[in-house]
Amino acid sequence: MATNQKADVVIVGLGWAGSLMAEELTRAGLNVVAIDRGPWMDTSTHTPPAVDPDELRWAIRKELFSPPKDNTLTFRNTTDQVAVPQRDFGIFELGGGVGGAGFHWAGMAWRFDPYDFEIRSRTIERYGIERADDGELQLQDWGITYDELEPFYDRFERIAGISGKAGNIQGKINAGGNPFEGPRSREYPTPALKTLRSMEVFNDATTRMGYHPFTIPVANLSQPYVNPLGVSMGACSYCGFCLGFGCGNYSKSSPQACIFPVLMRRKNFRLLTESCVIRVNKAEDGETVTGVTYVDAQGQEHVQEADIVCVTAFQVDSTRLLLLSEIGQPYDPRTQEGSVGRNFTFQTVSGVDMWIEGEQMNPFIGAGGLGSQIDDYNADNFDHSDLDFLHGAGMLTLARDGLPISKAGKLPEGTPRWGAGFKQAYKDHYQTYTTIFNQGSSMPIKQGYLDLDPTYTDKFGQPLLRVTYDYSQSDRNMAKFTMDRAVEIAQEMGAQHITPFNFADKPFTTAVIASDHVIGGTPMGADSRTSVVNPWLQSWDCHNLFVCSASVFPMNSGYNPTGTVGALAIRAAQAIVEKYVPNPGPLVEA
Amino acid sequence: MNRREALKSLSALAAVGAAATTRASATEMTGYPTDMTVAKDMLPRPAIAGGARQVLTDDTAERTISAVFDRLIPGDELGPSATEAGCVDFLDAQLADRFGAGASLYREGPKRANEDDLMQTPQFIATPRERYATGLRALEAYAQARDGASFADLQPNRQDEILRGMEDGSVQLDDAVNTKAFFELMLQNVREGYFSDPIYGGNRDMAGWKLIGFPGARYDFRLYTDRLGEALDLEPVSLIPRD
Ligand SMILES: Cc1cc2nc3c(=O)[nH]c(=O)nc-3n(C[C@H](O)[C@H](O)[C@H](O)COP(=O)(O)OP(=O)(O)OC[C@H]3O[C@@H](n4cnc5c(N)ncnc54)[C@H](O)[C@@H]3O)c2cc1C
Ligand code: SF4
Numbered sequence: 001m002a003t004n005q006k007a008d009v010v011i012v013g014l015g016w017a018g019s020l021m022a023e024e025l026t027r028a029g030l031n032v033v034a035i036d037r038g039p040w041m042d043t044s045t046h047t048p049p050a051v052d053p054d055e056l057r058w059a060i061r062k063e064l065f066s067p068p069k070d071n072t073l074t075f076r077n078t079t080d081q082v083a084v085p086q087r088d089f090g091i092f093e094l095g096g097g098v099g100g101a102g103f104h105w106a107g108m109a110w111r112f113d114p115y116d117f118e119i120r121s122r123t124i125e126r127y128g129i130e131r132a133d134d135g136e137l138q139l140q141d142w143g144i145t146y147d148e149l150e151p152f153y154d155r156f157e158r159i160a161g162i163s164g165k166a167g168n169i170q171g172k173i174n175a176g177g178n179p180f181e182g183p184r185s186r187e188y189p190t191p192a193l194k195t196l197r198s199m200e201v202f203n204d205a206t207t208r209m210g211y212h213p214f215t216i217p218v219a220n221l222s223q224p225y226v227n228p229l230g231v232s233m234g235a236c237s238y239c240g241f242c243l244g245f246g247c248g249n250y251s252k253s254s255p256q257a258c259i260f261p262v263l264m265r266r267k268n269f270r271l272l273t274e275s276c277v278i279r280v281n282k283a284e285d286g287e288t289v290t291g292v293t294y295v296d297a298q299g300q301e302h303v304q305e306a307d308i309v310c311v312t313a314f315q316v317d318s319t320r321l322l323l324l325s326e327i328g329q330p331y332d333p334r335t336q337e338g339s340v341g342r343n344f345t346f347q348t349v350s351g352v353d354m355w356i357e358g359e360q361m362n363p364f365i366g367a368g369g370l371g372s373q374i375d376d377y378n379a380d381n382f383d384h385s386d387l388d389f390l391h392g393a394g395m396l397t398l399a400r401d402g403l404p405i406s407k408a409g410k411l412p413e414g415t416p417r418w419g420a421g422f423k424q425a426y427k428d429h430y431q432t433y434t435t436i437f438n439q440g441s442s443m444p445i446k447q448g449y450l451d452l453d454p455t456y457t458d459k460f461g462q463p464l465l466r467v468t469y470d471y472s473q474s475d476r477n478m479a480k481f482t483m484d485r486a487v488e489i490a491q492e493m494g495a496q497h498i499t500p501f502n503f504a505d506k507p508f509t510t511a512v513i514a515s516d517h518v519i520g521g522t523p524m525g526a527d528s529r530t531s532v533v534n535p536w537l538q539s540w541d542c543h544n545l546f547v548c549s550a551s552v553f554p555m556n557s558g559y560n561p562t563g564t565v566g567a568l569a570i571r572a573a574q575a576i577v578e579k580y581v582p583n584p585g586p587l588v589e590a
Numbered sequence: 591m592n593r594r595e596a597l598k599s600l601s602a603l604a605a606v607g608a609a610a611t612t613r614a615s616a617t618e619m620t621g622y623p624t625d626m627t628v629a630k631d632m633l634p635r636p637a638i639a640g641g642a643r644q645v646l647t648d649d650t651a652e653r654t655i656s657a658v659f660d661r662l663i664p665g666d667e668l669g670p671s672a673t674e675a676g677c678v679d680f681l682d683a684q685l686a687d688r689f690g691a692g693a694s695l696y697r698e699g700p701k702r703a704n705e706d707d708l709m710q711t712p713q714f715i716a717t718p719r720e721r722y723a724t725g726l727r728a729l730e731a732y733a734q735a736r737d738g739a740s741f742a743d744l745q746p747n748r749q750d751e752i753l754r755g756m757e758d759g760s761v762q763l764d765d766a767v768n769t770k771a772f773f774e775l776m777l778q779n780v781r782e783g784y785f786s787d788p789i790y791g792g793n794r795d796m797a798g799w800k801l802i803g804f805p806g807a808r809y810d811f812r813l814y815t816d817r818l819g820e821a822l823d824l825e826p827v828s829l830i831p832r833d
Pocket of ligand 2: 219220221235236237238239240241242245246247248249250251252366367368
């Protein structure tokens with residue numbers, strides 16, 4: 001076992017969260033070491049335009065992701081079942097290299113709704129305690145409000161150069177943006193991308209129906225941009241090889257495109273690649289941590305000591321590391337005591353596939369996050385008094401890609417899947433296909449949690465993380481409700497063939513990719529009994545340990561998570577610099 | 591350079607890449623890397639067109655899979671059949687590669703009895719290479735037992751009947767083969783062969799892309815983003831450089 005020179009801060013995992021924190025911390029002069037289990041990966045060396053447009057390799061074989069062979073989980077629906085391992089790629093499409101999943105993400109760049117952060121209090125206030133405490137749900141507030149997080153959302157959006165149109169600037173509603181969003185301090189750094197054909201049809205139909213469509217804010221940049229760190233990005237070329245792919249144009253925001261050029265040049269920053277952290281080491285007093293233990297590419301164990309440890313290893317690995325390190329009390333679903341592993345949630349997805357005869361969508365023109373959305377049925381934007389669920393879904397149509405292997409499965413019901421009939425049908429329908437995807441919220445439940453599997457292990461012999469989860473009745477009802485609304489929209493869009501889908505009308509499974517967004521496990525909150533970290537993302541148990549991933553969300557909203565992960569990371573890093581370093585100790589009394 | 595030479599020279603590059611791994615053992619990095627050349631293991635690993643079979647070396651296996659593929663995607667006035675488009679070349683190359691070896695799969699036991707039900711999808715410890723070997727053998731044995739002839743020699747409508755049975759679960763080839771899942775594997779792979787970049791051996795002359803109007807490995811559509819709803823008739827482009 002070798003011990004490295006001690007650092008001020010060690011960062012475990014250099015994805016979006018890790019690199020945003022590293023940027024803040026090194027700028028403040030701290031000595032930072034980041035450790036990532038993946039190899040170095042960058043735009044010009046790994047995904048130039050000559051390599052990137054390859055559906056088979058990146059979208060089907062998923063070669064940019066960390067394979068299940070190296071990193072997987074086990075799963076069951078209920079505690080009375082025996083969990084089994086996810087053997088092939090499922091909902092865990094983890095980053096394979098430094099930069100994490102932020103290199104191959106699609107790039108929808110959202111803020112969560114003000115309702116989300118105070119979901120328990122606001123639900124009780126508007127609908128009464130019996131709706132919040134229905135026996136199944138486990139709603140809890142985040143310990144932070146939207147307004148407190150707003151400046152950090154703004155900072156993330158500037159660093160990433162997000163393209164969009166504001167709907168609410170300081171309370172003033174702007175035509176063309178999302179009128180339901182929380183107030184923003186200013187406009188997006190770059191304008192929205194173009195409206196493509198599927199979006200136009202969706203916008204027309206939803207406007208006629210009295211809804212409020214807007215272009216999804218994205219990390220696919222509409223024009224060249226220089227971010228506040230001085231890093232240049234290019235304009236998105238609508239190449240359509242985006243979700244699951246890198247970007248050869250420096251136009252999809254990623255740690256590589258937005259932060260590494262600056263971070264890697266800082267003298268007080270060091271990066272250890274292909275080094276997997278297997279444990280956060282606790283001090284003898286149990287009040288603090290001393291650093292981490294990692295295994296390098298040769299299988300050698302090392303210790304990296306540091307005054308502060310930041311765990312930014314994506315939702316699943318952040319939670320798993322805490323469990324493996326025996327930090328905090330594991331959650332017990334029978335008593336609801338303990339907090340590590342608590343409130344695992346997902347994304348409750350329904351929608352429709354549709355085919356509009358005579359249309360020419362040119363689906364191959366697109367960008368990972370591009371689409372139109374309505375938030376009329378998202379968050380608490382509509383009255384739930386007479387409905388049998390809470391929250392809702394962002395209902396969106398996509399202009400993402402026309403990848404021909406994947407789309408071969410998108411044909412109207414009743415068309416042959418093979419043979420001459422398939423060829424004819426695919427030729428006829430490739431241009432006419434579009435979709436409405438309801439990106440639904442996910443309410444935490446008492447029986448949804450993460451712990452360590454008793455049987456299956458990884459290549460280091462350490463137990464895999466075990467997911468125990470199924471959709472709540474509230475989420476199932478929400479998915480059905482929004483699916484029915486999507487069918488109405490598809491009819492208004494003029495579709496002749498409509499195939500509704502609802503992932504929540506069956507039990508949850510990790511094998512069927514409804515979404516990549518896995519949430520919870522180390523929830524944040526103001527109450528140390530029900531959260532793992534306080535509102536500054538500081539561990540309640542060890543005050544020099546900070547955790548930042550979607551694992552800290554106590555629930556999931558009807559949006560993708562990364563904007564919120566980014567904002568929380570920046571806020572936590574600034575708190576370390578401004579509050580913790582001058583005065584090390586708990587930033588909030590338990 | 592013609593297409594065949596292009597494939598060869600790219601594959602030579604890829605072979606070098608595989609040997610001289612870019613995964614540097616020195617893992618500590620300070621400063622921004624100055625070497626901006628493309629990492630060798632990121633280059634495509636092309637199929638060598640017309641090369642000798644690497645996995646589907648058994649004649650019967652090759653005849654069986656060819657027959658299956660040509661029922662799944664037959665030749666007609668819309669375009670070539672799967673085998674004409676190189677889908678068997680594609681499959682052989684894929685089975686010889688990481689995919690065939692199940693390189694990304696978590697294959698630790700035990701495989702539990704409830705596994706497939708809980709996952710709502712079949713899972714395998716066997717590699718795709720092993721699944722093809724047993725699956726094709728079982729399909730041939732099924733045809734011999736039921737029809738007294740090779741699957742490849744059956745009438746197309748009889749072949750379709752067996753395939754439909756495999757698809758809907760009414761045909762079980764033998765106890766060792768999850769027949770429905772094997773059908774889905776073949777259907778997925780033939781689609782991959784027909785619609786992936788020709789660099790992998792299938793989609794010959796970009797026939798699959800021409801069928802539906804997919805313009806291939808183009809990387810910039812900014813000129814077309816205002817031409818909503820128009821047929822653009824873009825000539826497809828492959829990762830293989832043109833002569
Ligand atoms: C296909 C896909 C599409 C997506 N699209 C969107 C989208 O449109 N919008 C959106 O908001 N979100 C999207 N996401 C989610 C988004 O990618 C994540 O929310 C985001 O990347 C999370 O950032 P992170 O820093 O928490 O984790 P990551 O980016 O995953 O980074 C974690 C890092 O930690 C490293 N690591 C993990 N464990 C260890 C360990 N034990 N030791 C050392 N290193 C370790 C990993 O190698 C990785 O580099 C998508 C995800 C996927 C997979
Ligand atoms: S669609 Fe735009 S952002 Fe996405 S990979 Fe292509 S050029 Fe990059």
